[in-house]
Amino acid sequence: MGTHWTTSITDNTFVKHVLPLQAHQSPTPIMPHSNMYTNDDTLRFIAEHRNESVPQLALAAHKTPNIDLPFALDQIAGWQTACRKLPTWAENPNIVYPPHLSMEQCSSQTTAEYKANVASLFVKGMSQSNTNNCEKGQGDNDEKQIGECEYTSLVDLTGGFGVDFAFMATRFTSATYVERQPQLCQLVQHNLNALNIGHAKVVCAEAERHLEAMKRVSCIYLDPARRDKNGGKTVLIEHCSPDILQLLPTLLAKCGLLMVKLSPMLHWQQAIEQLQKQGAWVRQLHIVSVKNECKELLFLITDRQNHGQNLSPAVAQSGQLHPTPLESQTPQQAANSTNNTHITCFNDGDSFQYSLAEADATPQNILQTPPQAGMFLFEPNASIMKAGCFGLLCSRLGVQAIAPNSHLFVANNDIPNFPGRRFKLVAATSFNKHDLKTALQGISKANIATRNFPLKPEALRKKLKLKDGGEHFIFATTDAQGKHWILVGKG
Secondary structure, three states, rough: EEEEEEEEEEEOOEEEEEEEEOOOOOOOOOOOOOOOOHHHHHHHHHHHOOOOOOOHHHHOOHHHOOOOOOHHHHHHHHHHHHHHOOOHHHOOOOOOOOOHHHHOOOOOOOHHHHHHHHHHHHHHHHHHHHHHHHOOOOOOOOOOOOOOOOOOEEEEEEOOOHHHHHHOOOOOOOOEEEOHHHHHHOOOHHHHHOOOOOEEEEEEOOHHHHHHOOOOOEEEEEEOOOEEEEEEOOOHHHHHHHHHHHHHHHHHHHHEEEEEEEEOOOOOHHHHHHHHOOOOOEEEEEEEEEEEEEEEEEEEEEEEEOOOOOOOOOEOOOOOOEEEOOOOOOOOHHHHHHOOOOEEEEEEEEEEEHHHHHHHHOOOOOOOOOOOOEEEEEEHHHHHHHHHHHHHHHHHHOOOEEEOOOOEEEOOOOOOOOEEEEEEEEEEEEOOOHHHHHHHOOEEEEEEEEEEEOHHHHHHHHHHOOOOEEEEEEEEEEEOOOOOOEEEOOO
């Protein structure tokens, strides 16, 4: 007799009960594991200890001789991580998790949902603007009648644990997951069944081989491994596996949209140049941050011969993504330079959009007078910092940069919609000892950051004799005239 888990809530914690499988219920799929099956004792152990410390459970292994401990620890650690990164998966008692490292490296629900929204909106818009995409037989299922572009198809060539794929698959008529590791394929098939994503297909194959044999689809998604030839981490696009640059002609021939996820550490301007030199049209770049930490770069790429409109990026508004009109460009214009790409900086629901052409034509407005108490200080979020579109911040929001390289901005009035943190300056002082003493009077602790300043935060904290924390925020920076400043603000 099989088993299944049901969930109840006691004292705000999930409590799992192992119950006999009833005749009307579906049998539990095979657990991906070296022994293919796990026993009831192991399931019960997972249910009883899922809120406990995994290292402590590992140390007590001798007390659990009948338990498949490696599998149990993976599930407990995976569920704990899912509570933080994948809340809807954590609520599903039938999800099976991979080893802990894979869980830490996988996409969060926030970023996966964002990709799903962006891809589906782009494909929908592309289908509406280009009737060539509405022909019969453009997807994996030739017998499907695409008709009025109601049929859309997705292939994920680098499936992995399948988080991105699972969320994206729900937005497409057909979806194919491709992964070379049989264990991952089995795990993902189990989880797709648990998530009721029945239209998705799992294929165990090398990405390159599947790409060569597959029919044209609406969207190909790639999250390539970022390792150099020695196995070390890399952020260079030419070191990705599979080799995007080498495969680019085939990739573009096999899809309407190519979406590529790359490292947030990547020099994205250089990557755009490399891709466009290979004949691609980088239509959009999405710089995605969560809780002010840059998580990923999403490149939306089409063939230059695609004569549809330069489609609008998706903007997050009130938790939903909406297309916003932008200027159209012809493929000929796209071929001339890289500044046709539209950028979306996204951070926890805040979105800032622009074109590279607009950014290139907009210099920063540099503050010419000393910053003063009473002003408002602004620090851009991580996506804006990665994008470097500081001139547009000045132009659109009416702020002034303290210096070209300080990445801090001031204004006489508050700007509630500023994409980042906002502070009211209570003091602005030089680094003079007497001025510092006056400015910091009554302050015993503060949160300290340095921008374009010779001292690191900890060294400055020691010099100022302040403890960490509190309601005050101190920014040490250098203005356009080379003068050092200590700016004290409150949020």
